Amino acid sequence: MTSSSGSPERLVVIGGDAAGMSAASQARRRRPVGDLRIVAFEKGRHVSYSACGIPYLVAGDVSSPDDLVARTPEQFRELDIDLRLASEVTAISLDSRSVTVASQGSSYTEPFDQLVIATGGTPARPDVPGADAAGIHGVQTLEDGIRLLSYLDRHNPRRAVVVGAGYIGLEMAEAMISRGLEVALIDAADQPMRTLDPDMASLVSDALRGLGVDLRLSTPFTGFASSGGRVTGVHVPDGTLPADIVILGLGTRPNSALAADAGITVGATGGIVVDRRLRTSAEGVWAAGDCVEVFHRVSQRPAAIALGTHANKQGRAAGINIGGGYATFPGVVGTAVSKICSHEVARTGLTTAEALSAGFATFSTVTESTTRAGYYPGALPITTKIIAERTTGRLLGAQIVGQEGAAKRIDALAVALWHGMTVEEMTGLDLSYAPPFAPVWDPVLIAARRAAEQLATLRP
């Protein structure tokens, strides 16, 4: 595993968050410094932190940015990983097998034998008038979160407008509610959470409105009002929403430009194409995290899904492979979970629209149940939607909206989906039962049973 000269092989990692640093750590675990030299470049000042934790930092649930940091730069350096902060890789050359690095106003090249591209996602930023006003915040990086917290502390805003009603938008709406702000949440779509079917999303709308959020759907925004360089409002079709602070939660797309510019294959999703072992189209070049596209095991198509747990798994697998082991990322089924105040939302697989788009004929059922036995204190409502293939009854997707104890049930459905179970087969699953944890038929089993009964009526 050493280079031909007998000197250590050189691994360069681009991106110091979950995927990149997992890859670096795993490679180091398997190969000592005399065998593998590791240089990691991070354009920001923080590495290996939980970006998913930023809403909770902003809400005040997490007291310090340091709490979100899994490992400090010093800890990586102790592992003999040459971590360089505030260092942005601006180009990859496959011919010369080197990267160009911009740092402190100058640039240099760094050679590699193996390369890991872990450049993450690029947040969608609106190209509208006034978008450069102070008080308009993205929440992608830890630096974004720290800046936002500082703005909140300095200006004590009263009215927040959150733009985008996806996961991050909802979590930021919760954070603003927790801090006592008035919150408007706007989205161009006619439902929040486009990863849910419309009927399930409408339960989320109800929950949001119940929390006092001024939810405005089918509401694109056309620009920002500002005064003295600070944002004062968000222009929407029927006027201007007053805003002392604006938070952008418009989602991200894979940050694959660097790879594409180097001639590495990028897929139709915008993500870098990798195989099961996280190898890109270029020899010795690996990619992991939000910048790649993954295999969706249900649609059997590539998908770009930005999620920390995938980034960690992919980084780990890439690192094991670079380290001389064998590890794969076997694809996703599209599981996700979120919370807004006391409401929980989860999904796995395909929505009805996604299933139709992938060519499936579908049917679906929605069932109401409770998180515990109905007579047990703290039994809370849970609504479960099952989407299945019309001819075979094969599970294609599931969605849950409920309260405490509801959402994590998606995992049993995700494992069932992983194995291509039919709803009929699922009715037999041996899921745990005791009154503090479930009705005698767990909501997952009730949902499967109703779907199986529905299927029987569809059959000729």
Added chain:
Amino acid sequence: MTSSSGSPERLVVIGGDAAGMSAASQARRRRPVGDLRIVAFEKGRHVSYSACGIPYLVAGDVSSPDDLVARTPEQFRELDIDLRLASEVTAISLDSRSVTVASQGSSYTEPFDQLVIATGGTPARPDVPGADAAGIHGVQTLEDGIRLLSYLDRHNPRRAVVVGAGYIGLEMAEAMISRGLEVALIDAADQPMRTLDPDMASLVSDALRGLGVDLRLSTPFTGFASSGGRVTGVHVPDGTLPADIVILGLGTRPNSALAADAGITVGATGGIVVDRRLRTSAEGVWAAGDCVEVFHRVSQRPAAIALGTHANKQGRAAGINIGGGYATFPGVVGTAVSKICSHEVARTGLTTAEALSAGFATFSTVTESTTRAGYYPGALPITTKIIAERTTGRLLGAQIVGQEGAAKRIDALAVALWHGMTVEEMTGLDLSYAPPFAPVWDPVLIAARRAAEQLATLRP
């Protein structure tokens, strides 16, 4: 589906709890009264209640015995089910195709074409001196629960001794703590919960002692002390534990005597042998619930497991089959869950001892994690044990001890077990992640990962 005479076929159901009444209801759903006459015999005065809810009734978490009743006798009668309470079936004759019924001091026979045996479990009762004293309570039936509540109200006991540290014993210990009693919990075994490995059970012991329970293991009891006909203590090897009330939680065995006496095959577990459709060895005779033995999908052996969720599924399947449909009970993987105050315990599959007994060579790993991201408020400890096959890494069992949010994770493991996944395969599972719900590697994934790493070191 009608009998040869053209008159309605006659279905007799023995036992009016979950299994029997599910069977009756499902059969009725599919066949009108002109096609199927249904008579159900229940020896007690209550039907279709949650026996699993009794500890919570006793604790005061559930305010009335009526809350535990899923359907009243009147509701069944409205479905044209001829439900006869306080009516005990004392014999089954396959030759004459009739049952003998004892009711109100006399007896009669009732003919059947189809028969469902749903006689449930028989609680183990100690055959020791003094066992007939007042204040010694079983908690199997709703009547038991009502009697116990009445005793508590009338005598206001201060010291409870719970005999047997299995699920019911732990739940009753919790109930007594909730009511403010001093609680001693004794068991002849050297660990509580024999359905767990000793190391995991020791976490339960710690939790019980932390709750102030006087837990005495390796402590068989030899009899009861009483005064004026009321229990005053429990004799154990090193003396007598004072007791104003004693609760027996010694488990149950399948109540299969009626079936065995009729010549219907009973297995080595003591449970009635049934096939996937719940058919016994006798034509037209079905059985469901705690009185049957089931196929354990991991050990591939029969097992007798008393659990309401199995009873419901089995009764439903039997009823669908009697109704002319097709439904099966595909076996169990041994999933169970319990709570004692803020502690949660769950298990699925085989313990190490069970796996060894079934002929597997095993290895195991124990991992510590948290129920939420470590930095998120309310992140609580969770310990996960994985038991896997030594050569293949195939999951054989899993156990969880933790606090709020821990135990229901067993379901994802139970579905993985259902499909014979290896620990290596499980590391790729797409389980839900967001900081309020899990660390970026869910405890289930961490456990699988550690087990996969452990396996790699075992390979030659």
